[in-house]
Amino acid sequence: MIPSAASGSAAGSAASPSGASPSGGGKPSRRDQILAAAAELFAQHGFRGVGIDDIGAAVGITGPALYRHFRSKDAMLGEMLTGISEYLLAGGTERVGRTGEADEILAGLVRFHVDFALQQPALITVHERSLASLADEDRRRVRRLQRQYVEVWVTALRTAVPRLDEPHARSAAHAVFGLINSTPHNRHLPHEDLAELLTRLALGALYAAK
Amino acid sequence: MIPSAASGSAAGSAASPSGASPSGGGKPSRRDQILAAAAELFAQHGFRGVGIDDIGAAVGITGPALYRHFRSKDAMLGEMLTGISEYLLAGGTERVGRTGEADEILAGLVRFHVDFALQQPALITVHERSLASLADEDRRRVRRLQRQYVEVWVTALRTAVPRLDEPHARSAAHAVFGLINSTPHNRHLPHEDLAELLTRLALGALYAAK
DNA sequence: ACAGGAGGTTAGCGTTCACTAACTTCGTCC
DNA sequence: GGACGAAGTTAGTGAACGCTAACCTCCTGT
Numbered sequence: 248m249i250p251s252a253a254s255g256s257a258a259g260s261a262a263s264p265s266g267a268s269p270s271g272g273g274k275p276s277r278r279d280q281i282l283a284a285a286a287e288l289f290a291q292h293g294f295r296g297v298g299i300d301d302i303g304a305a306v307g308i309t310g311p312a313l314y315r316h317f318r319s320k321d322a323m324l325g326e327m328l329t330g331i332s333e334y335l336l337a338g339g340t341e342r343v344g345r346t347g348e349a350d351e352i353l354a355g356l357v358r359f360h361v362d363f364a365l366q367q368p369a370l371i372t373v374h375e376r377s378l379a380s381l382a383d384e385d386r387r388r389v390r391r392l393q394r395q396y397v398e399v400w401v402t403a404l405r406t407a408v409p410r411l412d413e414p415h416a417r418s419a420a421h422a423v424f425g426l427i428n429s430t431p432h433n434r435h436l437p438h439e440d441l442a443e444l445l446t447r448l449a450l451g452a453l454y455a456a457k
Numbered sequence: 458m459i460p461s462a463a464s465g466s467a468a469g470s471a472a473s474p475s476g477a478s479p480s481g482g483g484k485p486s487r488r489d490q491i492l493a494a495a496a497e498l499f500a501q502h503g504f505r506g507v508g509i510d511d512i513g514a515a516v517g518i519t520g521p522a523l524y525r526h527f528r529s530k531d532a533m534l535g536e537m538l539t540g541i542s543e544y545l546l547a548g549g550t551e552r553v554g555r556t557g558e559a560d561e562i563l564a565g566l567v568r569f570h571v572d573f574a575l576q577q578p579a580l581i582t583v584h585e586r587s588l589a590s591l592a593d594e595d596r597r598r599v600r601r602l603q604r605q606y607v608e609v610w611v612t613a614l615r616t617a618v619p620r621l622d623e624p625h626a627r628s629a630a631h632a633v634f635g636l637i638n639s640t641p642h643n644r645h646l647p648h649e650d651l652a653e654l655l656t657r658l659a660l661g662a663l664y665a666a667k
Numbered sequence: 668a669c670a671g672g673a674g675g676t677t678a679g680c681g682t683t684c685a686c687t688a689a690c691t692t693c694g695t696c697c
Numbered sequence: 698g699g700a701c702g703a704a705g706t707t708a709g710t711g712a713a714c715g716c717t718a719a720c721c722t723c724c725t726g727t
Contacts, residue, residue: 277704292589295505299685311686312705320685376586379502414645415654422658425639429632435624444625444666448632451665452658487674509715518675521716525674530715 249292249301278316280306282330285323290369290431294324294380324377325385331374332392335363339399349407356403357449360427361442368431375428397421404453411456419456423449459502459511488526490516492540495533500579500641504534504590534587535595541584542602545573549609559617566613567659570637571652578641585638607631614663621666629666633659 275283284305288297299320300310317323342355364371378386400420405411411419427445436444485493494515498507509530510520527533552565574581588596610630615621621629637655646654 293503293505293586295503296589298683308704309706310684311707314686315704376503379506415650418643418646418651418654419658421642422636422639422655425642426632426636426662429635432631432635433628436628440625441628444628445632447665447667448629448662452636452662455657455661455665456654457657508713519677520714521677522675524716 249288249297277306281313281316282323282327286327286367286369286373289324289327289377290372294373294377321380321382321385324373324380325382327370328374328377328381328389329385329392331367331370332389332396335360336392336396336399338363339396343399343403349403353403353407353453354446354450356400357423357427357446357453358442360424361445361449364427364430364445365438365442371428372431408454408456415456419453423452426452459498459507487516491523491526492533492537496537496577496579496583499534499537499587500582504583504587531590531592531595534583534591537580538584538587538591538599539595539602541577541580542599542606545570546602546606546609548573549606553609553613559613563613563617563663564656564660566610567633567637567656567663568652570634571655571659574637574640574655575648575652581638582641618664618666625666629663633662636662 281302285297285302288301288305298310299313302323303310303313313320313323317326338359339356342359343352345352345355347355378389381389397417397420400423401413401416404416404420405413408416426449430441430445433441491512495507495512498511498515508520509523512533513520513523523530523533527536548569549566552569553562555562555565557565588599591599607627607630610633611623611626614626614630615623618626636659640651640655643651
């Protein structure tokens, strides 16, 4: 059971980038409903702080029924995190593959990450908090995807700001991820204002790097 | 028991800002040893992912012996988080109370937070991840301290950058916390280089805010 | 010398929790 | 119209874990 203040309805509006299947238009499959609800709960209480029964209840079924859809609780987290990592890497790779000015590419990359963080704050939270709870194999896979995503940023950043050496660029990338991923703590501003602010802040930071 | 890759010795070198007691010079008390070891473990595995026996083992005693020093596992986390929050608020308040240019005050605030994040990456991690695991009363207290700390930043920021309205300033503060608190993911650069980089990035971001 | 308390030990209790087993329900296809 | 499989239910099992109880071992002060 979840201990403290768990207000009304969970299950946010799982928009486009939820991992894999719901890329089409139709209503989300049961699997995806479950993943969305679990993401919300994991973000609020941590992976270990959420029980099987809690996840079931969030989609209107009992706990054990989840095992008709997932092999284990670990597998749910695994699917969630690899989905996010693959989405980010694919989107990032696609952006840097475009032709254009280096500055525009970098700005596009920033905006892509900002949009994701704004649309999926729960996934962002889980992504950066629950790596430790992953099964070994999944963790290796997610780590590799994350490293590749960082490399995408490093090359884009060093093209736009050539004075940066690789270690500084890598650290700057991590720092800007932290900046953008602050969306879960940022409930004060209207969506679009926040998107613009975060984009400005991120680019301001990156171009200030030495 | 902690499941996966838990390498050698935990218990980092608990430097100055560890909360309360070890402010003097002498060897840290048992309590503080335990808090330091627990912080490291909580950062790596999450509060719920660490057992009483793990914490005990990290300081060379058995699990139940911890109850000679703390009322409960929750109380350990509570003391840890309120200690951090109080340290940050006190340090921040002291900084903005100094006389000087608004820009210098803001830079000092940034540098203060950067130094803390660099010296205590484990505490930073726990501070931003494990709020949900806190007992109700402790959570309220920590939340209030955090809000006050944000307010310190907001006023310093708006003095230095008057065009910012309050909501934008608040969001920018949260974003910059995220940036600075990325230190746990930043193992690539020498300590001092990273401190300088993060300070530049943070100030670059803040002055880019609109 | 020894009383007492601080700080450690092992054994065990009760609860929580992931997962399984066995059974039910219901829509779909031939 | 009945076989079947997908998706749900309740009951239960075994392990993990927080914490307590009871006991031991010193160090310290009088």
